[in-house]
Amino acid sequence: MNAREEILARLRAALSDQPEPVQIPRRYAISRTADLPALFTDRLVDYRAHVHQDLASALSGVDRLLVPADIPRSWLDRFSATVVVDEGLDVAALDRVDAVLTGCAVAIAETGTIVLDAGAGQGRRAITLVPDRHVVVVRREQIVSRVPEAVRFLAGSATRPQTWISGPSATSDIELNRIEGVHGPRRLDVVLV
Amino acid sequence: MTDAPNPLVGAAPFPAAARVELGKPQLRRNLRHATHTIRDKRLRVVSELDDWEDLRAAGSAIKAHVRQNLPELLVEFEAAATAAGATVHWARDAAEACRIVANLVIGAGATELVKVKSMATQEIGLNESLETVGVSAYETDLAELIVQLAGDTPSHILVPAIHYNRTEIRDIFRQHMPDAPDGLTDDPPVLAEAARTHLRRRFMTTKVAVSGANFAIASTGTLVVLESEGNGRMCLTLPETLISVVGVEKLLPDFTDLEVFMQLLPRSSTGERMNPYTSMWTGVTPGDGPQDVHVVLLDNGRSSVLADPIGRQALACIRCSACLNVCPVYERAGGHAYGSVYPGPIGAILSPQLTPGRNESLPFASTLCGACYDACPVRINIPEVLIHLRQTVRHRPAERVAFRILADLMAHPRRYRAALRAARAGAGLHPRRRRVAFPVRRAPWPGSRWTAARDAPLPATETFADWWARERA
Numbered sequence: 165m166n167a168r169e170e171i172l173a174r175l176r177a178a179l180s181d182q183p184e185p186v187q188i189p190r191r192y193a194i195s196r197t198a199d200l201p202a203l204f205t206d207r208l209v210d211y212r213a214h215v216h217q218d219l220a221s222a223l224s225g226v227d228r229l230l231v232p233a234d235i236p237r238s239w240l241d242r243f244s245a246t247v248v249v250d251e252g253l254d255v256a257a258l259d260r261v262d263a264v265l266t267g268c269a270v271a272i273a274e275t276g277t278i279v280l281d282a283g284a285g286q287g288r289r290a291i292t293l294v295p296d297r298h299v300v301v302v303r304r305e306q307i308v309s310r311v312p313e314a315v316r317f318l319a320g321s322a323t324r325p326q327t328w329i330s331g332p333s334a335t336s337d338i339e340l341n342r343i344e345g346v347h348g349p350r351r352l353d354v355v356l357v
Numbered sequence: 358m359t360d361a362p363n364p365l366v367g368a369a370p371f372p373a374a375a376r377v378e379l380g381k382p383q384l385r386r387n388l389r390h391a392t393h394t395i396r397d398k399r400l401r402v403v404s405e406l407d408d409w410e411d412l413r414a415a416g417s418a419i420k421a422h423v424r425q426n427l428p429e430l431l432v433e434f435e436a437a438a439t440a441a442g443a444t445v446h447w448a449r450d451a452a453e454a455c456r457i458v459a460n461l462v463i464g465a466g467a468t469e470l471v472k473v474k475s476m477a478t479q480e481i482g483l484n485e486s487l488e489t490v491g492v493s494a495y496e497t498d499l500a501e502l503i504v505q506l507a508g509d510t511p512s513h514i515l516v517p518a519i520h521y522n523r524t525e526i527r528d529i530f531r532q533h534m535p536d537a538p539d540g541l542t543d544d545p546p547v548l549a550e551a552a553r554t555h556l557r558r559r560f561m562t563t564k565v566a567v568s569g570a571n572f573a574i575a576s577t578g579t580l581v582v583l584e585s586e587g588n589g590r591m592c593l594t595l596p597e598t599l600i601s602v603v604g605v606e607k608l609l610p611d612f613t614d615l616e617v618f619m620q621l622l623p624r625s626s627t628g629e630r631m632n633p634y635t636s637m638w639t640g641v642t643p644g645d646g647p648q649d650v651h652v653v654l655l656d657n658g659r660s661s662v663l664a665d666p667i668g669r670q671a672l673a674c675i676r677c678s679a680c681l682n683v684c685p686v687y688e689r690a691g692g693h694a695y696g697s698v699y700p701g702p703i704g705a706i707l708s709p710q711l712t713p714g715r716n717e718s719l720p721f722a723s724t725l726c727g728a729c730y731d732a733c734p735v736r737i738n739i740p741e742v743l744i745h746l747r748q749t750v751r752h753r754p755a756e757r758v759a760f761r762i763l764a765d766l767m768a769h770p771r772r773y774r775a776a777l778r779a780a781r782a783g784a785g786l787h788p789r790r791r792r793v794a795f796p797v798r799r800a801p802w803p804g805s806r807w808t809a810a811r812d813a814p815l816p817a818t819e820t821f822a823d824w825w826a827r828e829r830a
Contacts, residue, residue, distance in 0.1 A: 171656045172431065174656065175660050179424075179663065183425050185422075186418050188418040189411070191408070191411040192411040193407075193411075275631035276630065276631065277631045282642070282645060288644060289593075289646055290646075293594055315616035319612050322579060322612040322637075323579065325646060326636070326637040326638075327590065327634065328636075330629075333634070334633045335549055335585050335586045337499040339522060341545065343549050345546065345549060346549050346585075346587055347557070348587020
């Protein structure tokens with residue numbers, strides 16, 4: 165018997181007492197009413213992300229800006245420094261920009277989470293990982309209240325790569341205190357439009 | 358492989374190992390500080406959700422459903438992941454899993470790889486096994502890096518370096534990190550920066566990564582990894598080959614089940630509303646991330662845990678480590694005393710079940726206070742399983758004889774009354790005989806074997822039966 169058949173046989177034998185089927189109680193909340201942009205902002209500030217109301221202030225100090233190829237052109241209208249478009253750049257090239265600008269799929273107010281699902285204006289995963297600063301545009305109507313609302317929205321694109329981002333890179337490994345800034349982008353700028 | 362120590366079994370039984378650990382005052386201070394910090398954070402973020410108990414109930418039921426349908430769900434996962442471009446492997450035990458990973462790494466022409474923190478790969482001793490075939494595995498999680506540099510073993514599921522404070526971590530970096538900057542201080546952001554610099558080039562150049570998974574979605578073939586630092590994203594995104602070792606119990610039926618677990622896990626583990634980064638991937642995505650993706654489904658004793666109707670609930674564990682942080686025994690003894698990569702209350706029920714006939718002292722490493730059950734996000738009744746496992750352990754001959762005599766006395770009222778009279782007469786000789794509230798803390802031999810870890814109550818000066826006979830008869 166190969167490993168697959170043997171493991172499956174062992175598991176079937178282990179269940180020979182035929183336990184009662186379970187009903188899954190789903191009494192938890194799917195959403196809640198709240199001032200979503202305000203709640204979202206509060207959570208982001210708690211993670212020490214920077215929250216902006218306009219793109220220009222979020223991009224201040226950026227000389228070389230990386231963008232995915234399908235970024236909305238209007239986002240770059242008033243940006244005068246160098247724009248680097250990702251057309252399969254290698255890692256070293258990704259490491260030479262000051263910041264990356266993307267959109268997102270959905271945002272969760274309750275947890276201060278931004279989800280990228282490789283959809284329009286988001287690019288591949290490496291571009292939001294290697295640069296040290298990530299500027300992300302969140303449209304107010306993309307903000308949902310709670311995790312279940314977001315997961316149900318994302319279920320349609322579940323097999324695309326997803327990255328859930330809640331604040332800048334951080335660690336709790338030293339005495340269990342949260343410290344921002346390890347391997348991922350050390351600065352997260354969120355633009356609410 | 359057969360000569361390597363089993364990462365699930367310690368060299369000494371818990372009481373002996375704990376005695377050594379209890380003699381380290383710095384360790385106890387570090388643990389107390391860390392566990393209390395995380396406890397308070399967890400309580401704060403859990404109390405924010407008014408439906409926390411509903412989430413726990415759902416999480417527990419989903420995991421029970423998974424256990425009961427595990428063979429079908431595994432086959433479903435395999436089909437979906439394969440259709441998405443992943444290669445699915447099956448490993449009966451640790452040795453087989455290590456062999457599969459080693460062959461894949463060697464097949465990819467690599468002699469080194471980067472790792473995302475993973476309990477499954479700790480459990481199978483993957484790093485040590487790879488070393489024997491000339492492959493170096495570099496841990497990239499900060500705490501795992503600290504432990505690996507120190508040549509130590511993890512002492513906590515979530516924060517393997519919880520037993521070190523910042524100054525000790527600085528000293529480890531100074532001694533063992535070749536590129537540690539001069540004048541490294543023990544300021545945590547400075548230490549984090551040193552780790553970033555140390556690992557960055559490795560992330561950019563290493564061709565193979567190994568991970569575990571927090572969840573595996575059966576209907577889509579998706580794997581999910583939660584992390585904080587971005588080292589996980591680096592490993593899961595930049596290399597060409599990605600190998601994930603996943604315990605068979607990690608499955609969830611559907612993607613939407615994440616709506617429960619993405620709330621339960623972050624709040625229970627690091628006490629955050631959400632962890633900084635979560636990555637999800639399904640097989641291969643052209644032009645995005647590793648193009649050679651493997652999943653190793655691991656049994657390694659899980660099927661035998663599943664066969665125990667009471668013990669099988671341990672397979673619901675999502676490795677959050679909330680039970681460790683609230684456990685009075687863990688807080689004092691620390692993770693190394695348990696001898697297994699799974700320490701604390703969950704380790705005390707999981708390690709013995711994964712290694713039948715071994716780890717027999719672990720179910721006794723608990724006061725049965727139940728704090729672990731209250732904290733568990735998937736409501737594993739750890740005290741119930743502890744008691745169940747205690748009953749399966751073979752007791753010492755003297756203990757067996759003593760309890761057989763006791764059972765015999767209790768079955769015969771006259772003998773029982775006579776024994777009580779004798780005990781009272783004996784207790785009458787004790788200097789504390791009038792103070793029943795004060796138990797005997799140290800009995801003379803052979804009773805000392807019993808009182809070494811327990812108090813023995815003195816019999817009351819009058820039994821209820823005697824009182825009843827005197828007052829009411």
